[in-house]
Amino acid sequence: TATMEVGDGTKALLGETEEGGYRSLLWESGDSIEILCRSLDYVSSYTGHKFVNIETQDSHQAVFEGSMCRSYDVLAIYPHDIYSYNPIWSEGTDGNPGYYKSVVSIPSTQQYRENNISKKAVPMAAYMALKMENDYKISGNLEFRNLYGVLVLNLKGEDKVRTITMTAADSLGKVASLSGFGEIDRTADGYHIIKMRNVTADGMAEPGTSYITLECPDVQLNTVVPTPFHIALPPGKYSSFNLLITTSEGKVMLVESNKELVINRSKIRHTTPLVYTETVAIDLSERGTSNSYIVSNAGIYKFNASVIGNGAEGIKPNANFHTSDPSISPASVELLWEDKSGLISSLTLDSEEGYATFITSDQEGNALIAAKDEEGTILWSWHIWCTDKPGEHTYINYQNQTFNVMDRNLGATRADRGTGEEWIESVGLHYQWGRKDPFTYNPNSNERTISRQLTIEESILFPTRVCTNNRWLITENMYLWSDSLKTIYDPCPVGYKVAPKAIWSGFTTTGQNSQNSEEYEVSGTYDKGWNFIYDGTNTAWYPANVRADYWSGVYMQYPGEENGRYWSSSNNGSPYQLSFYHYDEFNTNIYSDQSQWELSQPYNVRCVADEGYVDTSLPTVSVDKISSIGYESAHIEATATTPEG
Secondary structure: OEEEOOOOOOOOEEEEEOOOOEEEEEEOOOOEEEEEEEEOOOOOOOEEEEEEEOOOOOEOOEEEEOOOOOEEEEEEEEOHHHEEEEEEEEOOOOOOOOEEEEEEEEOOEEEOEOOEOOOOOOOEEEEEEOEEOOOOOEEOOEOOEEOOEEEEEEEEOOOEEEEEEEEEEOOOOOEOOOEEEEEEEEOOOOOEEEEEOOEOOOOOEOOOEOEEEEEEEEEEOOOOOOEEEEEEEOOEEEOEEEEEEEEOOOOEEEEEEOOOEEEOOOEEEEEOOEEOOOOOOEEOOOOOOOOEEEEOOOEEEEEEOOEOOOHHHHOOOOOOOOOOOOEOOOOEEEEEEEOOOOOEEEEEEEOOOOEEEEEEOOOOEEEEEEEEOOOOOEEEEEEEEEOOOOOEEEEEOOOOOEEEEEOOOOOOOOOOOOOHHHHHHHOOOEEOOOOOOOEOOOOOOOOOEEOOOEOHHHHHHOOOOEEOOOOOEOOOOOOOOOOOOOOOOOOOEOOEEEOOHHHHHHHEOOOOOEOOHHHEOEEOOOOOEEEEEOOOOOEEEEEOOOOEEOOOOEEOOOOOOOOEEEEEEEEOOOOOEEEEEEOOOOOEEEEEEOOOOOOOOOEEEOEEEOOOOOOOOOOOOOOEEOOOOOEEEEEOOOOOEOOEO
16 A cells, blocks of 8 residues: 655645645545556566555545555556556766656546546656565655646636637747657656657657647536636647637637747646637638638638539539539538648538538648538548648740649648758648549558549548559549539639649740750759749749559658659540659659559649639638736645655
């Protein structure tokens, strides 16, 4: 057993406010800690042992019961279930001895409790070197330390709150990790701290969890007295943060704060009272429907999920499309994938109106949303493209024709080369010719490919599957994308369509394919792509692909083969569609007949303004700015505890 003596600070439940603004934390009945010990026989690794509080009352002092191995020392972690895997050895510096760092996984959801923190929301850690006696009895001091701080959102209003989701930017303006994997580290003076990190438990690098959601049991607000909502957070300086507050009726309030928020370990920070005001969802399909919608700000959005593609005008007569009716009747919607964790949240469907509604964070990235029938069969899917508003370039081609072309690839989050590895952000998504859905490497999916050929209907059923057959389509159809008509299968956003081959003829001085660098209309040298001159003066960036291998569905840059490949909407009357591609210093090839690659190769897409479409502006998002938000501080004190036995 382990006895925890009286303390003022770490435990699981906030006590009453004491003199000086302090609030103690109390152990709760059933609380558990993880004791990590190194066996005397295997000193290079720790084993974990769960100890449970057997007291029946919440108190400053508790008795924990469990068993552990004989050990030189112990690491203690609260709560026990955040412990992830064997601690990592860290070499000591400046003459200090080395030590083990514990890897933990912090949940992304917390549970509302009236005027209190969520159960197990504030993690703690302690270390103790053990003194072994002849009868193997151990003794010593185990000093726990709070690792998190607490933000208290004070909210007024008439509604009932169901969830509050928080995202934030760190001190450098980058997306902050508020949950997920972290390491319990030690400072030079031996104190424990927590460092959130962006890797998974198996060591594979990928984004961490960017949000915390406080789940509330429809908490009734008051118009006079603010209701406090406690959110436990990793300590740090946050340059800005967003709050997405949903009610029991499905209404949402989006709050943005650009005032720096400092969360200190073991301290409580209160916001000044805010009044709940509904934020109205922006209708992305108000200017017309499409298979892709651009979102340039964090906010609440909706689109018409009862119309496929661009509707009736996108159905070409006698073209053997899969339907002549653009209407569908979805029963549900589902987020199929997102390339940034927390990019899309609170996805719902109004089945009567046929509108899908969702919330976006302030991250950039891409997502795919599907509409399903009552049996769960996919009826259609839409690409949500979260990026700053794309610009337009007016191309003048070799034949002196003009085209208004997007400044970036479809799905890209930047339009220029950038520096270092930033060019990868300009690559965007990949498409098989004639298919509306983008492909992105999703390490969490085991269903990336399908080997047999598909009908058009089946390509709709499997929007996340890359077909590995040379020609993904069973029955030849050259009209799925078109130079003259934006079709229901066109992947570009409202007001745009897949570019025809003619837009690129001005990229050489001859208007033809060229392997002569003197004929390239470029500025500068090759560097993961080219800056092509599109009007005699100005340039547009075309990156190499990091393209997908359609045999495996895995994205890769082939050694010694840096090239950019772009589908056009054009065809030459054969089953092989036309594309533009460029190599590095050795070859620039304009609108080549891609017989050697065929339809299944996942290439990039560049969108061109749809003729006759006038309004290409993006909707304006209205949010509640709280840049003048105030903060007030309180304290949670650390605890010293002594185990015996």
